[in-house]
Amino acid sequence: MTDVFVVGAGVMGAATARELARRGRDVVLLERFEIGHTNGSSHGASRIFRLSYDDPMYVRMAQEALVLWRELEDEAGEPILTTTGGVDVGEPALANDAALEACGATHERMTGAQAAERFPVFAFGEDETVVYQPDAGIVHAERSVRAFVDCALRHGAELHERACVESIRPDGDGVTITVAGDELRSRVAVVTAGAWARPVLSTAEIDLPVTTTRQTATYFTLPGPPPPVLVQWESLPLYALGDPGRGIKAAQHQQGGPADPGEPGRVDEDQVARLASWVGERFPEVDAASHRADTCMYTNTADERFILERRGPVVIGSPCSGHGFKFAPLIGSRLADLAIA
Numbered sequence: 001m002t003d004v005f006v007v008g009a010g011v012m013g014a015a016t017a018r019e020l021a022r023r024g025r026d027v028v029l030l031e032r033f034e035i036g037h038t039n040g041s042s043h044g045a046s047r048i049f050r051l052s053y054d055d056p057m058y059v060r061m062a063q064e065a066l067v068l069w070r071e072l073e074d075e076a077g078e079p080i081l082t083t084t085g086g087v088d089v090g091e092p093a094l095a096n097d098a099a100l101e102a103c104g105a106t107h108e109r110m111t112g113a114q115a116a117e118r119f120p121v122f123a124f125g126e127d128e129t130v131v132y133q134p135d136a137g138i139v140h141a142e143r144s145v146r147a148f149v150d151c152a153l154r155h156g157a158e159l160h161e162r163a164c165v166e167s168i169r170p171d172g173d174g175v176t177i178t179v180a181g182d183e184l185r186s187r188v189a190v191v192t193a194g195a196w197a198r199p200v201l202s203t204a205e206i207d208l209p210v211t212t213t214r215q216t217a218t219y220f221t222l223p224g225p226p227p228p229v230l231v232q233w234e235s236l237p238l239y240a241l242g243d244p245g246r247g248i249k250a251a252q253h254q255q256g257g258p259a260d261p262g263e264p265g266r267v268d269e270d271q272v273a274r275l276a277s278w279v280g281e282r283f284p285e286v287d288a289a290s291h292r293a294d295t296c297m298y299t300n301t302a303d304e305r306f307i308l309e310r311r312g313p314v315v316i317g318s319p320c321s322g323h324g325f326k327f328a329p330l331i332g333s334r335l336a337d338l339a340i341a
Contacts, residue, residue, distance in 0.1 A: 001173075001174060001185045001186060001187060002026050002027075002028050002184070002185065002186040002187070003020075003025040003026040003027065003186065003187055003188065004020050004025055004026070004027050004028070004186060004187065004188045004189070004190060004339050005027075005028050005030060005175070005177055005184065005186040005188075005189045005190070006020070006027060006028070006029045006030065006189075006190045006192060007030050007165050007168070007177070007189060007190065007191045007192065007193050007200060008030070008031065008032075008191065008192040008193035008194060008196070008197070009029050009030070009031035009035055009145075009149065009159065009161075010040055010041060010042035010145065010192065010194050011041075011042040011141070011144060011145050011148065011325055011328045012192040012194075012317050012319055012324070012328055012331055012332065012335070013029060013031075013190070013192035013193075013317070014029070014035075014145050014148035014149045014152065014332075015148045015328045015329050015331060015332025015333075016190055016192060016317065016331075016332040016335040016336055016339070017029040017148070017149070017152040017157045017159075017332075018148045018149075018151045018152040018155065018157070018332060019329075019332045019333050019335075019336040020152075020157070020190075020336045020339060020340070021151075021152045021153075021155035021156050021157040022151075022155050023336060023340065025336075025339075025340065026156075027152065027156070027157040027158070028157070028158045028159075028160065028184075028186070029149070029152065029157055029158065029159045029160070030160050030163040030165055030177075030179065031159070031160070031161045031162075031163060032162070032163065032164040032165065032193075032196065033161070033162070034161040034162065035145065035146060035149055035159075035161065036142050036145065036146065038294075039261065039297075040194045040195060040196075040261065040296070040297050041194050041195065041296050041297045041298065041299065041320065041325075042141060042142075042145050042194075042325070043141065043142060043296065044141050044142065044217075044249075044294075044296065045140065045141060045142065045243050045244050045245070045246070045249075046138040046139065046140060046141055046241055046242060046243055046244060046249060047138065047139045047141045047241075047325040047326065048086075048136070048138065048139075048229050048231075048239065048241050048325075048326060049062070049065075049066070049069070049081055049135075049136060049137050049138065049139050049229075049326045050062065050086045050133065050135075050136040050137075050229055050231070050326065051063060051066070051100065051103075051105050051133050051135050051136065052086060052088050052093075052096045052099075052100060052107070052131065052133045052136065052231070053096060053099055054092070054095035054096050054098075054099055055099060056099045056102045056103050058099075059099050059100060059102075059103040059105060060103055061327055061330055062326060062327065063103065063105065064330050065326060065327045065328070065329055065330040066081075066135060068329035068330055068333070069081045069139070069144075069329055071329070072144070072147055072148070072151070072329055073147075075147075075151050076147035076150065076151060078143065078147065079140070080139060080140055080143060080144050080147060081137055081138070081139050081140070082137050082138050082140070082226060082242070082244070083134070083135065083136070083137040084136065084137045084138060084225075084226050084227065084228045084229060084241075084242060085132060085133065085134045085135075085136055085137070085228040085229070086132070086133050086135075086136025086137070086228050086229035086230070086231070087115060087119065087122070087130055087131065087132050087133075087228050087229070087230055087231070088130070088131040088133075088231050088233060089112075089115075089124065089128055089129070089130055089230065089231065089232045089233065090128070090129060090232055090233035090234065091129050091233075092233035093129055093130070093131045093231075093233050094109075094129060094131075096131055097109050097131045100131070100133060105133065105135070106133065106134055106135070107131060107132060107133045107134075108131070108132045108133075109129070109130070109131050109132075110130050110131075110132065111126065111127060111128070111129075111130065112124030112125045112126050112127060112128030112129075112130055113126040113127075114130070115128075115130040115132070118132075119227070119228060121222075121224075121227045121228075121283065121284075121285065122227070122228075122230065122282055122283065123281060123282055123283070123284050132228075136228065136229045137226075137229065138226060138229070138241050138242050138244070139325060139326060139328075140244065141325065144328065148328075148329075148332070160179075163179050163180070164179065164180065165177055165178070165179055165193075165200055166178040166179065166180070166181075166203070167203035167204075168189050168191070168200065168201070168203050168204040168314065169203070169204065170204055170312045170313050170314055171313075173187075174186055174187040174188065174313050175187075175188070175189045175204075175313045175314065177189060187313060188313050188314075188315060188339045188340075189204075189313065189314050189315070190315040190317060190335055190338075190339050191314065191315065191316055191317065192317040192318075192335070194261075194297060194299050194318075194320065195212040195261035195297040195298075195299050196261055197210070197299065197316070197318050198210055198212075198299075201314070201316065204311075204314050206311055206314060206316070208307065208316065208318060209301065209302070209307075210299050210300055210301055210307070210318055210320075211258060211299075211300050212258065212259055212260070212261055212297055212298065212299050212300070213254070213256040213257060213258055213259055213297070213298045213300060214256045214257070214259035214265055214266075214295050214296070214297055214298075215251060215254075215255065215256040215295060215296055215297070215298055215322065216251065216255070216256065216267050216268040216271040216272060216275075216293055216294075216295055217249055217250070217251040217293065217294060217295070217296065218249070218250050218251065218272055218275040218276065218279070218291050218292070218293045219243055219246060219247065219248070219249050219250075219291060219292050219293070219294075220247050220248050220250065220276075220279055220283070220286045220287070220288060220290065220291050221246065221247040221286070221287065221290060222247035222248045222283065222285060222286050223247075223285065225242075226241070226242020226243075226244065226248075227240075227242060227248065227283075229241045229242075230282065232278075232282070236252050236253055236254055236255055237252070237253045238250070238251075238252050238253075238275070238278055239251060239252075239253065240279065240282070240283070247286070248279070248283065248286070250275050250278065250279050251275065252271065252274070252275065253322055253323075254298070254300070254321075254322060255268075255271055256268070256295075256298065259297070261297050265294070265295035265296075266295070267293045267294065267295060272291070272293050276288045276289070276291055279291075298320060298321065298322045299318060299320035299321070300320065300321045300322070301318070301320075301321055304321035304322075304323065305321070306318065306319035306320070306321070306324060306327075306331070307319070308331065308334055308335060308338065309338070310338045310339075310341065315335055315338045315339050317331065317335045319331045
């Protein structure tokens with residue numbers, strides 16, 4: 001009997017498998033597609049890393065995750081997290097300023113005029129509220145997933161791609177997982193299946209309270225090194241970050257509608273137009289008329305908090321809602337704790 005099956009090899013499952021393997025557990029990582037596929041939430045070149053939140057809990061989590069990202073870099077022998085600094089724009093950023101202060105995180109508040117002088121890549125209104133935090137940057141997304149997987153394999157984990165989990169059945173001694181008609185046994189199953197987590201967990205009679213949406217992201221050419229991460233705080237925040245080798249990536253948080261992860265992704269052209277307009281306003285050097293776009297999946301809870309819990313021999317890892325990637329090594333460690341509890 002295997003110690004742990006990890007279902008889903010996106011960034012969270014890969015991070016969990018690495019952590020369990022490092023602790024000497026017998027781990028099998030199951031992926032319904034293949035590492036680096038574009039159907040879910042972990043593909044692409046970059047994701048935001050930032051300490052800046054309006055809740056001190058998330059600031060502290062990001063501080064912990066920063067240390068763990070650097071540990072992954074050391075183990076993998078390659079850069080995973082590129083520090084660019086980050087700016088938050090708008091009156092709501094004052095709450096981020098207070099949370100950063102409460103956690104002892106380095107930060108600086110300035111006017112838009114001061115920020116424009118310091119960061120000429122951006123255009124700001126003179127009196128806009130800006131908060132700068134120097135530890136922000138970009139996680140090299142696909143590279144990080146591969147690093148987690150490779151490190152897990154070096155520590156003895158197994159990887160099975162094209163292994164679609166059909167059902168999970170808990171019993172007194174562990175779980176039976178059905179893959180392509182074959183029944184496999186383990187003591188614990190960790191489900192980190194992203195947009196597929198709810199239907200997978202339903203086979204174990206677990207109702208995961210999440211909804212899946214498809215988000216549109218746009219990409220623009222910008223010369224030079226990656227700029228600081230930019231978050232403009234509105235009811236639905238707009239953000240931009242470096243897209244290594246190509247320029248910048250821009251999107252609006254939580255703008256997508258409900259979507260079936262099994263259906264092909266379709267770019268929202270209205271959203272592309274809105275993002276192109278915003279990028280043209282904020283980045284004077286960008287040709288906003290020249291862009292490309294793609295989609296990714298969000299798996300959302302009502303309050304955007306993560307679901308990390310154990311129910312019998314099943315551990316649930318649904319740390320998504322569009323802002324979980326930055327916490328991946330920390331989430332992997334916490335899910336490993338639950339799996340071996």
